[in-house]
Amino acid sequence: MDFDDTPQEAAWRSEVRSFLERHREELGSRRSDRNADREVARARQATLYDAGFVGVTWPVEAGGRGGTPMQQAIIDQELARLGIPPLVNLIGIGMCGPTVMAHGSDDQKQRYLRRLLRADDIWCQLFSEPAAGSDLAALRTRAVRGADGDWRVNGQKVWTTGAHLSDYGILLTRTDPDVPKHRGLTMFVVDMKTPGVTVRPLRQMSGGAEFNEVFFDDVVIPDAERLGDVGDGWRVALTTLMSERLSLGGGGTDIGIGPEAVARHVADHLDALPPDRQVLARQELGRAYVAALGSRYTGYRQLSKLSRGEFPGPEASAGKLASTRTARDLADLAVRVLGADARVATTRDGSGLWQELQAGLPGMAIAGGTDQVLRNIIGERVLGLPAEPRADKGVTFRESLAAERTKP
Structure with missing residues (x-):
């Protein structure tokens, strides 16, 4: 694993960071954006697109700049570092756009892709x-x-x-x-x-x-x-699903809230806990912190492959599976330490109320492939375990429905 940027990547990171810092007020923060309307979010994405920072890996003819996955990963990292809200059209960019590029007609590509990148259309x-x-x-x-x-x-x-x-x-x-x-x-x-x-x-x-x-x-x-x-349509849908796995699989950024933010939060409130609970909280934090760093470094492995021009392997599925569990553990710990104040306390990076974060994270175990589906993928394609038996194999969909209706 290579933790250092190449000279070209370092120059690109400097360019991205300089632009984001100059336009930080215009782009907003997660804290100030919590109740912003979608027109503000559209305008933010248009600003980033016009600067060349949206759809970097897309072909020039599709509205992108023909860049590398590593360039896009650096942009994502710098946006997260400054606490700038995520793009409003992430699903369009990460899943719908690649599907239109791969399977759409020339007319569809011309009508849809550039407008999708600028968030003219969601x-x-x-x-x-x-x-x-x-x-x-x-x-x-x-x-x-x-x-x-x-x-x-x-x-x-x-x-x-x-x-x-x-x-x-x-x-x-x-x-x-x-x-x-x-x-x-x-x-x-x-x-x-x-x-x-x-x-x-x-x-x-x-x-x-x-x-x-x-x-x-x-x-x-x-x-x-x-x-x-x-x-x-199944072959077309696989394009969407593979793009979704890659976009949610982690690239050195964290799902939910980063472990450092939780560690600071827990440390601020540990003294208010009874001594026996302090010990348990420290143990839980240590375990979750190490797991979060493991997920982050799994993302770095993926980035290292991209930087060398290689295609990532099972890291995306494994990273997403591990990261969602760890994010839930970290948010749960922070809320339990904070107690009733979690209803009104905001995370330090402004991503939301602690209680909202804890309640929303279980959905990540469904989005982008459920935990059970990802375990099957890893089991069958990485560990070489036998595929699950399929009762509907070799029968038509209509026949499978009829068989389902006759089940006791």
């Missing part, structure tokens, strides 16, 4: 359903092609992050139920303002409502908005 990812979460290929939202060539969509999606803010989404549908479930899928771009699209926010225990359920009632989507071939 995007969401419409995958999960009430009966198809971890088993995405079991989705039931139907798209039926009409005589005019357009598609009529009916169904429901759930846990869609940012759908209430989005202008567009990538939508995975079932277009043929008479083939095995992984084959009869097709992906589309959908305008979220299309008649028949209904978005209902889901209130979380943290008090926020970033997730949504989305209903499609006879929503008409032109065939020109299809991504990839009819029936090839």
